[in-house]
Amino acid sequence: MANAFRFSVAPMLDCTDRHFRVLMRQVSRHCLLYTEMVVARALVARWREGPPDSAGERGRRLERLLGFDPLEKPLALQLGGKDPKELAQAARLAAEWGYDEVNLNVGCPSPKASQGSFGACLMARPERVADCVAAMGAASGLPVTVKHRIGIDARDSFAELLGFVDIVAAAGAERFAVHARKAWLEGLDPKENRTIPPLRWDLVHQLKRERPTLRVELNGGLDTLATCRSQLDQGIDGVMVGRAAYEHPLRWAEVDPLVFGQFDLVSPRPSTVLRGVIPHAERWCGQGGRLWALARHLVHVVEGVKGARGWRAQLSRQAGQRNAGPEVLAEAARALEERGL
Numbered sequence: 001m002a003n004a005f006r007f008s009v010a011p012m013l014d015c016t017d018r019h020f021r022v023l024m025r026q027v028s029r030h031c032l033l034y035t036e037m038v039v040a041r042a043l044v045a046r047w048r049e050g051p052p053d054s055a056g057e058r059g060r061r062l063e064r065l066l067g068f069d070p071l072e073k074p075l076a077l078q079l080g081g082k083d084p085k086e087l088a089q090a091a092r093l094a095a096e097w098g099y100d101e102v103n104l105n106v107g108c109p110s111p112k113a114s115q116g117s118f119g120a121c122l123m124a125r126p127e128r129v130a131d132c133v134a135a136m137g138a139a140s141g142l143p144v145t146v147k148h149r150i151g152i153d154a155r156d157s158f159a160e161l162l163g164f165v166d167i168v169a170a171a172g173a174e175r176f177a178v179h180a181r182k183a184w185l186e187g188l189d190p191k192e193n194r195t196i197p198p199l200r201w202d203l204v205h206q207l208k209r210e211r212p213t214l215r216v217e218l219n220g221g222l223d224t225l226a227t228c229r230s231q232l233d234q235g236i237d238g239v240m241v242g243r244a245a246y247e248h249p250l251r252w253a254e255v256d257p258l259v260f261g262q263f264d265l266v267s268p269r270p271s272t273v274l275r276g277v278i279p280h281a282e283r284w285c286g287q288g289g290r291l292w293a294l295a296r297h298l299v300h301v302v303e304g305v306k307g308a309r310g311w312r313a314q315l316s317r318q319a320g321q322r323n324a325g326p327e328v329l330a331e332a333a334r335a336l337e338e339r340g341l
């Protein structure tokens with residue numbers, strides 16, 4: 001786990017599910033992976049449903065929210081919530097399940113999160129975030145980290161950002177993953193809130209300079225490994241990549257040597273990523289899961305080469321069949337190997 005956060009793949013709803021994480025683990029053995037945000041209240045409600053029934057249904061429902069393949073580690077569970085007791089119970093479950101850390105979402109600007117008084121709107125309540133962080137740490141014994149914005153609405157001065165971080169750090173937060181954009185909670189939808197407010201990497205660097213003992217991770221708009229490397233060289237502790245990792249997974253093939261100094265690992269290629277995912281596909285399909293759940297992510301591993309579109313179309317067609325199995329991936333990998341990819 002040491003230093004895994006120097007490069008991490010951001011939590012993304014509908015993207016960073018267990019299948020994508022297995023894919024990404026073929027690309028980098030060392031980076032930190034995050035789950036999608038899990039709402040603490042939903043998790044605790046499942047847990048309260050009682051002991052496993054004879055069919056193990058309760059266990060299965062929790063498994064759907066928390067389950068992962070050990071090869072995904074190091075892995076952080078991201079939680080959404082505002083209630084210290086609920087978050088503490090959710091963090092305890094994270095520890096029982098074997099997660100390496102637990103992260104609190106203080107960056108989500110969706111109306112649903114704001115109506116539930118969690119996500120980015122919590123930036124206006126640093127004491128409440130501090131209570132949550134302290135409760136999560138005490139209950140789980142896991143490192144607790146926070147992902148947040150540089151500000152919300154009119155509360156966007158550097159002094160306010162610093163005040164937020166100081167209060168939350170005093171409660172024991174291990175690391176701050178900062179999406180270097182403010183969020184407009186009124187007026188912009190979540191997608192616009194990831195593009196319209198300008199990126200301010202400078203403020204994240206300033207935070208690190210003024211609080212050099214804190215661990216600060218930069219997120220937002222990082223789209224090449226060279227840029228990430230340069231940000232790390234300028235003193236930031238970690239870089240977190242979201243959309244560019246999801247849409248272009250193989251763009252990060254050199255993360256292990258260039259960020260983690262692991263030069264002995266063979267660089268992944270599209271075909272080795274596919275082959276690496278097959279054991280997971282066998283387990284998943286063996287339990288009755290649809291191959292498409294994995295394949296929808298795998299279509300992104302080939303890009304920028306002649307025939308990429310045809311390969312993607314074929315994989316989509318075959319993996320989309322109701323009874324498609326892992327042999328579809330083996331065939332897709334063979335097609336790539338024949339072309340030296």
Ligand SMILES: Cc1cc2nc3c(=O)[nH]c(=O)nc-3n(C[C@H](O)[C@H](O)[C@H](O)COP(=O)(O)O)c2cc1C
Nearest residue numbers: 010011012013036037105179220221222241242243
């Ligand atoms: C489809 C999608 C889903 C997201 N879901 C989450 C989430 O569950 N939790 C979270 O903290 N951020 C979420 N985000 C925000 C990302 O983690 C990240 O902060 C943002 O995309 C900026 O980083 P990027 O420019 O590298 O993509 C999501 C972003 C996208 C595009």
